[in-house]
Amino acid sequence: MPISLVRETDVDVLVIGAGPAGLMCANALAKAGVNVRIIDQRPSKVAAGQADGIQPRTIEVFQSYGLAERLLREGNQMHVASFYNPGGHGIQLTDRVPDVTAPTARYPFEVTLHQGAIESIFLDSMKSMGLEVSRPIVPTQLELDHAQMADPNAYVARVVLRHLDPPEGGPSTEVVRAKFVVGTDGAHSWVRKHLNIAMEGSQTDHIWGVVDMVPKTNFPDIRSKCAVHSENGSCMIIPREADKVRLYIQLDSGGCEAVDAVSGRIDKKRMGPHQLLEVARKSFYPYVFETPDEFDWWTIYIIGQRVASRFSVGERVFIAGDACHTHSPKAGQGMNASMNDSHNLVWKLVYVLRGWAGLSLLKTYELERRKYAQDLINFDVDFAALFSGKPRTQVNQNGVSHADFLRAFQTFGGFTSGIGIHYAESAIVHYANQPCAAHVVVGQRMPPQVLVCVADFRPAELQDLLPSDARFKLLVFTGAAKALDTVGAAVGDLTVRFGRAVDVISILPYRQRDFTFMALPLPLRSHWSKVLCDEKDMRGRQGGSAYAAFGIDPQAGAIICVRPDGYVGMVAPLEEVDSIAAYFATFMDSE
Structure with missing residues (x-):
């Protein structure tokens, strides 16, 4: 076929493989407004079988994208684990215990649903944003322009795609130029093999x-x-x-x-x-x-039981999911690990594509997820x-x-369960000041907690205020501080520098009788729904223990900085907002 007849397109991110990891990646990128293309060699999604278990942390991740309600409606819940062992003639019951042994799990159970139905949740979400999987297509060539690798805006990847069922009269080959490529094409990954990445194990x-x-x-x-x-x-x-x-x-x-x-x-x-x-x-x-x-x-x-020797090439081509780690399905980790690879990677790609951060931020994907994969193996x-x-x-x-x-x-x-996954110290994880919030582990996901909205007295789940919208969340626990004007001014300065990437949520230790949310300095009340207090709701059923649960002094207060993927990046004393700004400055550009 003459090259002039070959279709050529440009995309920000090309995702190769439309299993759970690829669909999580493409859906999250589309939600963030990224120009993304996703391809798969299968003519249709999985019809039955394959992976089927969703762990508690992954349910929280689904919730952060607004997808948990359907998952919970369609899936089965597992609350108990039973154990049978030899006894008498055959087997007999030995024990029954809770299936999930993670005290802070918001959803203290596993959800089981066949992979095809899980894929449908993503496919329908993507379709609502005008994105569908291109099928059946396979990549045949992948070339990188090494001279432009340092330019995040350059289309450094040239990928040749072959249509297995081309439309009548249409070309069977096309070329896609991408700024980034994500290979989520399974245990026999073409992307991994093409890049000569070894599987160790x-x-x-x-x-x-x-x-x-x-x-x-x-x-x-x-x-x-x-x-x-x-x-x-x-x-x-x-x-x-x-x-x-x-x-x-x-x-x-x-x-x-x-x-x-x-x-x-x-x-x-x-x-x-x-x-x-x-x-x-x-x-x-x-x-x-x-x-x-x-x-x-x-x-x-x-x-x-294998882990890829590396998870990226030049921070321009990445592999995720089964493409970079394989293991037994008995502990229900495969699909969960795969989707959480993508969840970790997506916000970092978004920051680079928006010009908020440099390519060095993408190094933390391999740093965090390869260590997790090794621990998993x-x-x-x-x-x-x-x-x-x-x-x-x-x-x-x-x-x-x-x-x-x-x-x-x-x-x-x-x-x-995924609840205890802990990321090491890095540019986006600072362990300093951990005692300010002694029960919140820096490098782990932010635990759930019911609070009460000051404006309308409505109970609110803290995790629902931390959606996966590519923004850091500053949780300002005001304590009994008298100098909130000073804190507010410092937060205001921070949002002037990094405001596109930062959302502020204020949490008071209690609600004074005549207090209104408007009494807070403006930078601490970006919206009425984001001023909360640590009290029980009007019926005394929910809330009232956040400061104690998080190990925060109700007099001194603290600030917890939560990453866009829901993990705690750092904590700081209330009066040290500048340390949060310094944290952002290590990987993010000012406005």
């Missing part, structure tokens, strides 16, 4: 099968998350939407008929859902699982081994005991 010998179905069974905990250890192998039950469940079924690594003896790879032609269910029946004995009317979805996989190595290990019995005293498994389940609860 190894493949285990743990083989598992997965079956989604509406069960016919007398197993009493079929609607609970269940970890089953039996002498015949391990299983896990994940209850799902619409009466479905997912069974994870451990297969014999030594004699699994689905493994090709020569290549060592899975050959799904050798084993199907009926055989998988037959293996599960042995593990669930004496309980019965009848053959369902149909299987909704099934697969077989070998657990691999380290956790997964231990957890997968415990789950796949033989249970401790009278005959096998060296096996995995319930106490060992439960200890791991609860010890890592903050990590698996």
